[in-house]
Amino acid sequence: MYLEVYESPIGTLYISADDNYLISVTMDKSDLTINANDITQNTIKQLIAYFNHEIDHFVLPLIFNQTEFSNQVLKELANVAYGTQISYAELAERSQRFKAVRAVGSICNKNPYLIIVPCHRIVKSNGEIGAYAYGSSIKQWLLNHEQKFI
Incomplete structure (x- = not known):
């Protein structure tokens, strides 16, 4: 390792x-x-x-070795574009589990790839930023960072 x-x-x-x-x-x-x-x-x-705002996505060899559903959510999450935000409900829908909003939130909370797989881009349906494994201030910083250069 x-x-x-x-x-x-x-x-x-x-x-x-x-x-x-x-x-x-x-x-x-x-x-x-x-x-x-x-x-x-x-x-x-x-x-x-x-x-430094030089790239808007990452090209790295990731391995998704969790449950099938968790892997699907993380793969969909990796496709959420720089500077955009979607809701937990939309991520559940993209993952083919329309009613699994809470499960999607839990998977985001356990995301092993901080920033690389952008769980910070997932917000509540009402537009509030929602929870973040490392605190809402870091999530807000990352969202602001991306908004400045889209």
């Missing part, structure tokens, strides 16, 4: 990977020893480009 730490504008990000896939981007402190590989280094390069 490989780990790199990136001091981003929203706080410290821990990027972990194996030899083939990005495993996670999180703000949860890791006990792993810092040991970079091409995937972690490329992830940091793309995150820097994202924060």
